[in-house]
Amino acid sequence: MWKQKVNAIMDSAGTRRVNGKVASERTQTLTKEVVNAAGRRLHELGYKIQDPKNLGERHIDVLVKDSWYCKQKKIKTIQNELSRLRVFCAMLGKPGMVGAVQKYLPDVDPQLLKVRTAAQTTKSWSGQGIDLVTKFEEVDERDRRLGLMLRLELGFGLRREEVLKCNPHAQDFGQYLQVFPGMGKGGRWRNIQITSSAQRALLDYVKVRVAKNKPLGWEYSETGKAVTLEQNIRRYENLMTSLGFTKADAGVTGHGLRAQFAENQALLLGLMPPTMGGDAGQLNGDGVGVVKAKVAQALGHNRPSVTSAYIGSFKAGGCGQADDQGVETIQKALRILEVVGLPDVPAERVSDCRLIVNTMTVLGLDVPEKQIHMLWAKNSRRNGVEWMTPEREIPLALRATAEALLIDFLL
Numbered sequence: 001m002w003k004q005k006v007n008a009i010m011d012s013a014g015t016r017r018v019n020g021k022v023a024s025e026r027t028q029t030l031t032k033e034v035v036n037a038a039g040r041r042l043h044e045l046g047y048k049i050q051d052p053k054n055l056g057e058r059h060i061d062v063l064v065k066d067s068w069y070c071k072q073k074k075i076k077t078i079q080n081e082l083s084r085l086r087v088f089c090a091m092l093g094k095p096g097m098v099g100a101v102q103k104y105l106p107d108v109d110p111q112l113l114k115v116r117t118a119a120q121t122t123k124s125w126s127g128q129g130i131d132l133v134t135k136f137e138e139v140d141e142r143d144r145r146l147g148l149m150l151r152l153e154l155g156f157g158l159r160r161e162e163v164l165k166c167n168p169h170a171q172d173f174g175q176y177l178q179v180f181p182g183m184g185k186g187g188r189w190r191n192i193q194i195t196s197s198a199q200r201a202l203l204d205y206v207k208v209r210v211a212k213n214k215p216l217g218w219e220y221s222e223t224g225k226a227v228t229l230e231q232n233i234r235r236y237e238n239l240m241t242s243l244g245f246t247k248a249d250a251g252v253t254g255h256g257l258r259a260q261f262a263e264n265q266a267l268l269l270g271l272m273p274p275t276m277g278g279d280a281g282q283l284n285g286d287g288v289g290v291v292k293a294k295v296a297q298a299l300g301h302n303r304p305s306v307t308s309a310y311i312g313s314f315k316a317g318g319c320g321q322a323d324d325q326g327v328e329t330i331q332k333a334l335r336i337l338e339v340v341g342l343p344d345v346p347a348e349r350v351s352d353c354r355l356i357v358n359t360m361t362v363l364g365l366d367v368p369e370k371q372i373h374m375l376w377a378k379n380s381r382r383n384g385v386e387w388m389t390p391e392r393e394i395p396l397a398l399r400a401t402a403e404a405l406l407i408d409f410l411l
Contacts, residue, residue, distance in 0.1 A: 002039040006032055006052050006088075013091040025161065029230050034084040038063055055089060057097055064104035075101070075113055122275040123310070124260035125154075126382045126404070128251040133381050139243060146239050148206045149216050150257060154384045155202035156192045157261035157299050159185065160254060164217035164232050168207045177203065184300050192298050195268045197391065198383035258299070262310035264383055265295050267400055270393050272326075274312030277403050288314070326399025327365050333402035334371050342370040349373060352390055359394045375401050 010032055035052060042049055042059055045066065049059065064082065067073045078101055086098035101113055125132060132154065140147035149163045156177050158166060165183045176191040184190060194200050210216060217232040227235070236254075244250050263273045271291040272278030283291070292304035299310065345353050353369045356376060360367050379401045380388040390397075 003036050006035050031084045034081050035088050061104050123256045125252050125256050132384045151202045153257040155199045157258045166216045169212045190300050197389040198385045201385050259310045262295050266311050268392050274314050280314035329399050330402045333405045337371045345369050345373045356390050
């Protein structure tokens with residue numbers, strides 16, 4: 001009964017934001033989820049509230065204290081839930097009823113209640129030791145359509161709702177993938193440039209396996225009934241949870257693929273992200289700002305500062321890279337590989353490896369082809385494919401791979 005009443009309220013008033021703009025389906029769905037969860041939790045806590053119109057300030061106070069002290073939720077999660085409850089209560093004709101989080105937690109250190117938006121460590125799947133090529137194949141065995149979605153989340157940074165709505169045949173414009181108006185957050189469209197052979201390979205792989213003029217989302221439920229976007233979102237989340245893609249189980253969520261896309265884009269544009277060990281001073285002048293702006297645009301954001309949530313932010317006063325082009329880091333990784341029995345380079349990859357060797361020779365680094373092959377294969381798998389053509393920022397990609405290899409070795 002509670003859920004039906006929430007839906008009725010949202011259907012009549014939930015299609016517009018406070019600023020008058022139309023709210024996306026994703027925004028409406030998330031708001032409904034938060035309000036419905038609040039109703040269930042209040043019932044569990046002994047508050048037999050039957051109608052969401054009866055939500056009062058004391059209920060909000062109970063929910064916040066329960067989230068902080070009992071559920072021990074992160075402050076960012078609590079802030080987000082409060083924001084959605086605030087919007088819902090405004091729909092009920094109770095604007096201003098939901099206050100700031102500090103109002104409900106007056107005894108908590110204010111510093112603990114501040115949301116830190118910059119990523120401190122990588123949120124990427126590779127950063128948690130997940131081999132993407134192998135993992136995608138495992139997902140395929142459980143649900144092939146989900147496996148296709150995850151590939152595009154990595155390759156193009158698509159959000160959950162965007163990938164469910166994605167028609168890869170119609171949105172592929174050769175040099176870029178276009179997110180059509182109404183598909184993205186806030187209804188905004190964007191072009192996502194195809195800057196690597198890995199992105200093209202992932203997109204073509206998906207296109208071969210889906211029908212034209214059909215979105216990637218499931219058309220029918222497991223019982224054969226036509227499904228709504230909301231049901232598809234729920235199915236996506238249930239599958240991700242059952243496969244262990246949660247912070248608790250694997251240290252990652254689906255959103256981590258979007259973060260990895262942001263890191264990969266930064267590397268292709270010549271910037272080592274802070275989440276991968278990059279320091280300030282890598283690029284001259286406004287170079288860092290330009291890269292951030294391009295990454296933000298690819299993610300569907302207008303403000304370059306948003307990228308800090310995905311790739312971190314450089315510490316104030318940081319100095320430039322003393323290890324020019326990462327040569328010293330790569331040398332350390334190569335010394336590890338010297339004692340490993342490496343396979344011969346496959347014939348079809350020899351020319352690529354020689355190109356990389358020649359590139360590194362210019363920097364004064366003599367690298368055997370077998371070792372280069374191993375490092376570049378690891379870089380390729382980070383991009384979701386077994387092998388990608390070496391095209392852009394080769395030394396930086398090798399440095400990033402070498403950094404990851406050293407970390408794995410030390411652990």
